[in-house]
Amino acid sequence: MRGPALMLAGIGLFGLLDANSKLLSAGHEVWQVLLVRFATLLLVVGVARALMPGWGGPLATRFPRLHAARAVVMLGSAICFFQAFSLLPLAEGYLVFFTSPFIVLALAAWTLKERPPAAAWAWCGVGFAGVAIGLAPGLAGMAGGAPVLGYLYALGGTFCYSAVFTLNRQLRGEPGIARVLVWPSLLGFVVMLPLGLSHWSPPSAVSLVQMVGNGLLVGMATVCLAEAFRHASASRLAPFGYSGLVWSLTWDFAFWGRIPALAMLAGAAVVVFACVMSERAAARK
Structure with missing residues (x-):
């Protein structure tokens, strides 16, 4: 249960990060x-x-290309989701995000050569049905709703x-958490430094605390997800991505x-059920 528990915590922290952003x-x-955010993490x-020499493990890695790729896609995710949620309500942005479990299963099969069990695909489908139930009333009025650009940003982030x-x-297989925090943060800081300074507006004390809080939240969420994948396969964890619906509510x-409608609550119940059943199916494998 350690992998799924860490996954749920990471998704919840990322949901709070999105709300704060x-x-x-x-x-x-x-x-x-x-x-x-990146300056805070660094x-x-x-x-x-400095206080505890060696904390988090070594920074050197045997997989520099994987870490470089991870840093790039994490930066892309941060930019896209911030822009998406500046244009969309949380629930509508998460509608696009909930396609992630299917993408994860496909990528795991392609790049990791994992063979997702049929139950993983099935419970992802059940989870997606729960999402559809929850967001159907809002989708009925989508034609005059949020800008298409918001959905494109959400898709890119996903x-x-x-x-x-x-x-x-x-x-x-790499021990320690320093690598998973430092390398994406260093790339983000280098890229954002000229852009951030050129678009700087003096923040209030509250806004500055929120910005620093974003750095702490993304650090904790990143560690939770990285540790989750040390304890469970991508196919086992993918359906738990649907727990983001509960967090967004x-x-x-x-x-x-915003008080959730009955349809939202029903959809959330289906999502939770899919997560529980997915865990039971994985445990029996």
Whole structure:
């Protein structure tokens, strides 16, 4: 159960990150927010290693290409999802995101040579049905809704996010968490530094705390997902991505006071059921 539990925690933290980013997008550009995020991560890891030499394990790696690819797709995911949620409500953005389990299964079969059991595909399908039930009322009025650009950003972020899953699985043999935090953060900081400074707007104390909080949230979420893939296969963990529906409902209510409709609650129940049954099927394998 350790892999699924870490997966659920990571998805929840990423959901909170998306909600916090949506709040920040009303007053700040993506470049500034991401610059502070990556600077915070680098600072936290640097302080931890200064106080506890060797914390997080070595930074050197036997797989530089995999880490480089992971850093690139993580940066792409961060940019795309920030832009998507600046244009879309959380629930609509997550509609696109919930195609991720299918992409993960396909990538796992292609790049990792894993053979997802039929039950994994089946419970992903059940989870997607739960998503469809939950979002059907909102989709009925989509024609006059959010900009198409928002959905394109969400789709791009979903592909990048799914690629991170498979790369995490390929890197599962490397001990320690320093690598999975430092290399993506270093690339992000270098890319965002000129863009963030050129689009800088003085943040309020609250906004600055939120930006720093984003760095802490993405660090914790990244560690949870990386550790999850050390303990379970991509095909086993993929259906748990649907738990993001439950998290999106939670944060929508907590931050914007949106009370979920009965259809949303029914869809969430189906998603939870699919996750539980997926875990039972994997345990019997």
